[in-house]
Amino acid sequence: MKKHTGKFSVGLIQIALSKNQDDNLKKAVAWIEKAAKNRAEVICLPELFRSRYFCQVEDIENFELAEAIPGPSTTAISKAAAKHKVAVVVPLFEKRAPGVYHNSAVVINSDGKNLGLYRKMHIPDDPSYYEKFYFTPGDLGFKSFATSYGKIGTLICWDQWYPEAARLTALKGASIIFYPTAIGWHPHEKEEHGKAQFESWQTVQRGHAVANGVYVAAVNRVGLEKQTEDSAGIEFWGSSFIADPQGVIIAQASTDEEEIIIADVDLSRVEYIRRNWPFLRDRRIDAYEGIVKRFIDGDI
Amino acid sequence: MKKHTGKFSVGLIQIALSKNQDDNLKKAVAWIEKAAKNRAEVICLPELFRSRYFCQVEDIENFELAEAIPGPSTTAISKAAAKHKVAVVVPLFEKRAPGVYHNSAVVINSDGKNLGLYRKMHIPDDPSYYEKFYFTPGDLGFKSFATSYGKIGTLICWDQWYPEAARLTALKGASIIFYPTAIGWHPHEKEEHGKAQFESWQTVQRGHAVANGVYVAAVNRVGLEKQTEDSAGIEFWGSSFIADPQGVIIAQASTDEEEIIIADVDLSRVEYIRRNWPFLRDRRIDAYEGIVKRFIDGDI
Numbered sequence: 070m071k072k073h074t075g076k077f078s079v080g081l082i083q084i085a086l087s088k089n090q091d092d093n094l095k096k097a098v099a100w101i102e103k104a105a106k107n108r109a110e111v112i113c114l115p116e117l118f119r120s121r122y123f124c125q126v127e128d129i130e131n132f133e134l135a136e137a138i139p140g141p142s143t144t145a146i147s148k149a150a151a152k153h154k155v156a157v158v159v160p161l162f163e164k165r166a167p168g169v170y171h172n173s174a175v176v177i178n179s180d181g182k183n184l185g186l187y188r189k190m191h192i193p194d195d196p197s198y199y200e201k202f203y204f205t206p207g208d209l210g211f212k213s214f215a216t217s218y219g220k221i222g223t224l225i226c227w228d229q230w231y232p233e234a235a236r237l238t239a240l241k242g243a244s245i246i247f248y249p250t251a252i253g254w255h256p257h258e259k260e261e262h263g264k265a266q267f268e269s270w271q272t273v274q275r276g277h278a279v280a281n282g283v284y285v286a287a288v289n290r291v292g293l294e295k296q297t298e299d300s301a302g303i304e305f306w307g308s309s310f311i312a313d314p315q316g317v318i319i320a321q322a323s324t325d326e327e328e329i330i331i332a333d334v335d336l337s338r339v340e341y342i343r344r345n346w347p348f349l350r351d352r353r354i355d356a357y358e359g360i361v362k363r364f365i366d367g368d369i
Numbered sequence: 370m371k372k373h374t375g376k377f378s379v380g381l382i383q384i385a386l387s388k389n390q391d392d393n394l395k396k397a398v399a400w401i402e403k404a405a406k407n408r409a410e411v412i413c414l415p416e417l418f419r420s421r422y423f424c425q426v427e428d429i430e431n432f433e434l435a436e437a438i439p440g441p442s443t444t445a446i447s448k449a450a451a452k453h454k455v456a457v458v459v460p461l462f463e464k465r466a467p468g469v470y471h472n473s474a475v476v477i478n479s480d481g482k483n484l485g486l487y488r489k490m491h492i493p494d495d496p497s498y499y500e501k502f503y504f505t506p507g508d509l510g511f512k513s514f515a516t517s518y519g520k521i522g523t524l525i526c527w528d529q530w531y532p533e534a535a536r537l538t539a540l541k542g543a544s545i546i547f548y549p550t551a552i553g554w555h556p557h558e559k560e561e562h563g564k565a566q567f568e569s570w571q572t573v574q575r576g577h578a579v580a581n582g583v584y585v586a587a588v589n590r591v592g593l594e595k596q597t598e599d600s601a602g603i604e605f606w607g608s609s610f611i612a613d614p615q616g617v618i619i620a621q622a623s624t625d626e627e628e629i630i631i632a633d634v635d636l637s638r639v640e641y642i643r644r645n646w647p648f649l650r651d652r653r654i655d656a657y658e659g660i661v662k663r664f665i666d667g668d669i
Contacts, residue, residue, distance in 0.1 A: 190653045195645075210656050230648045232532030232580050233657045240665045269579045269616045269646075276576020279569045280532050315565050316572045345495075346569075348530045353490045354661045356510050357533045361654045365540045 077218035080109025085292035105153035113158040125296040135164035151181030156216035160249040189225040211237035235277035245284035253305035275316040282343040377518035380409025385592035405453035413458040425596040435464035451481030456516035460549040489525040511537035535577035545584035553605035575616040582643040
């Protein structure tokens with residue numbers, strides 16, 4: 070394996086996904102190869118990449134889309150990872166036990182070995198994003214994974230709105246936090262609210278980069294997906310991006326094209342930014358205990 | 370007192386400050402009157418408004434700038450607050466006891482009564498911002514204050530980089546978080562780093578607005594201040610701003626002019642944004658206990 074050099078390149082694979090799960094896996098493997106040839110060393114796929122975003126409806130048939138870990142996806146991608154010497158974040162609909170399903174991400178190292186699992190901790194439930202129906206909340210906490218290139222963190226989509234998740238992942242030593250994502254516009258809302266929604270999404274993640282002095286990488290899918298003929302569907306907004314530890318966008322994809330974006334994670338930049346803005350030094354850990362409360366009532 | 374109407378207007382006073390403490394107090398009172406005439410109901414002054422930003426050097430003479438609470442500033446501003454029926458956030462260099470000084474903010478209600486005190490929790494120490502020399506870290510925790518117009522939170526400057534501070538203030542019921550601030554460029558760094566520094570500062574605060582569904586208001590001073598003749602000084606960057614609960618900038622001041630910016634805090638907008646993006650609903654309070662650790666070593 071490559072020695073740590075203090076720098077590694079990450080590649081985000083922004084693609085459209087079809088109804089055919091086998092095609093999606095083949096496509097992912099082909100794009101991993103393409104990213105590796107473009108010198109990516111740590112690669113991330115979009116959330117739930119083996120299927121359409123089925124959570125637009127509540128339908129028990131969709132549990133058939135889940136797979137065990139290890140399973141066909143990890144087998145195929147481990148092979149590709151070892152072949153191309155790349156680490157890969159593999160977001161999957163995990164079948165853990167009958168009736169226990171998770172929205173998960175496996176981290177596969179550049180030798181093809183499974184480094185571990187993250188299970189989405191924050192589960193949304195909004196019109197067309199009925200995830201609480203499908204996904205048991207994660208029970209593995211917030212994690213970082215030591216790939217052969219460097220320490221990375223993985224969070225998934227809705228997690229990106231939670232500063233606690235980013236903080237805990239950074240405190241576990243990650244230099245970059247990957248957010249495999251499936252987010253888009255309701256077509257009827259896009260004109261009025263689309264810009265503000267997108268900017269909130271990007272801003273809060275750039276804020277995590279700043280507050281923690283880490284790189285942040287969001288990996289979204291593209292395309293309009295309808296679960297039923299008569300629905301408006303979701304227009305996934307692509308726009309996968311990488312922000313540096315100061316929150317500066319250093320790579321950004323289009324809203325609608327399949328593409329790979331690549332940027333370097335430079336550990337000396339993490340060090341430099343954290344020395345100049347030593348936020349971690351001054352945290353008031355003696356005064357944060359209220360964070361574990363739902364709400365703090367009764368204070369004047 | 371005015372009944373809660375679900376909406377109130379806030380006014381941020383962006384001014385330059387001189388070496389004369391009495392002049393600064395008179396100036397603040399005059400600008401409070403001006404803001405009230407421009408229909409502001411809750412008004413915030415810049416951090417340490419009674420003096421120049423003396424923390425550019427470590428000099429024990431500067432402790433003479435501190436004052437007791439209550440003291441001359443609260444007396445004068447209480448009178449103005451009652452006269453104009455405005456609530457005011459009054460940031461002061463607090464003399465609490467011999468050798469115990471804080472960087473604090475008093476909240477005065479629209480009847481002139483003191484609603485309580487916040488003491489800056491996160492204390493920076495960087496070249497030209499030697500605050501650890503002057504300020505004992507706050508011991509009152511994170512707070513909100515029920516003014517006659519609505520519930521507000523107060524944090525101070527360096528606190529703005531800490532998601533924990535914003536979260537705890539929001540959990541205490543604040544609809545808006547005020548950040549009295551003294552931040553600027555080192556003149557020799559401005560050209561190379563100025564833009565990224567400013568954007569990081571604004572982005573992380575907009576991120577707090579998004580993550581918590583609250584308004585955020587940062588109130589900075591303007592002007593170049595030198596503590597010694599031969600120093601480059603700090604060029605305070607003004608740019609006071611108000612972001613809505615979606616992180617959208619709804620008012621922003623210039624980088625170098627004295628001015629008041631005014632915007633409405635609309636509680637129905639807080640409600641609307643939090644219903645659409647119910648982040649507070651899905652917090653994993655069972656999994657955040659690590660937040661009270663400095664760093665989490667040893668995880669793979």
